[in-house]
Amino acid sequence: MGKLTVHALRIVLALLFAGSVFVQAVMVPLLASDMEDLRPEYAYLRFPFLLIIVLGVLAGQVILVCVWRLVTMVRRGTVFSHAAFRYVDIVIGSLVAAALVVFSLAVLLAPGEPVPPGIVLLICGAALAVLGGALVVLVMRMLLAQAVARDAEAAQMQAELDEVI
Numbered sequence: 001m002g003k004l005t006v007h008a009l010r011i012v013l014a015l016l017f018a019g020s021v022f023v024q025a026v027m028v029p030l031l032a033s034d035m036e037d038l039r040p041e042y043a044y045l046r047f048p049f050l051l052i053i054v055l056g057v058l059a060g061q062v063i064l065v066c067v068w069r070l071v072t073m074v075r076r077g078t079v080f081s082h083a084a085f086r087y088v089d090i091v092i093g094s095l096v097a098a099a100l101v102v103f104s105l106a107v108l109l110a111p112g113e114p115v116p117p118g119i120v121l122l123i124c125g126a127a128l129a130v131l132g133g134a135l136v137v138l139v140m141r142m143l144l145a146q147a148v149a150r151d152a153e154a155a156q157m158q159a160e161l162d163e164v165i
Contacts, residue, residue, distance in 0.1 A: 001074050009071055017064045020057050028053055042114055052105050059098040066091045080144070080151045088141045095134035102127035 028050060035046045066087040073079040073087075106123040109115045 006075050013064050013068050020061050023057050048108050052101055056101045059094045062094045063091050080147050092134050092137050099127045099131040
């Protein structure tokens with residue numbers, strides 16, 4: 001990965017993280033104050049809805065930090081090591097948690113008539129898409145495991161060749 005690509009990705013990650021902090025610090029409190037005017041029959045949605053937003057943003061922040069660390073490992077040439085698995089596993093766990101958070105939003109909105117059933121179905125589809133992202137990262141983790149194994153095997157063969165020479 002070239003220096004320009006690393007810098008561009010870090011700029012994007014930093015902007016996304018700053019945006020998520022803005023959402024947590026500014027938008028969630030504004031949304032909370034706006035939701036004080038909910039009709040009484042929907043007042044029960046206020047706290048769970050805000051909690052779902054905060055947990056979803058938090059899951060995204062964890063993913064951003066882990067991707068930042070993986071990009072750092074790529075830049076240093078150490079990504080093909082066992083240390084990378086920790087960050088990849090955290091990304092997978094965060095994506096699964098995010099999928100559960102999105103699905104819980106659908107469950108929260110499903111009973112009654114706060115939103116049309118089609119919207120609930122779209123939210124379930126979004127949860128499935130996030131879960132699919134977790135599965136894609138899991139496949140990439142398996143590829144990383146193969147690359148780490150091949151790298152270790154190549155290092156061992158090189159050491160044996162060095163002994164012979």
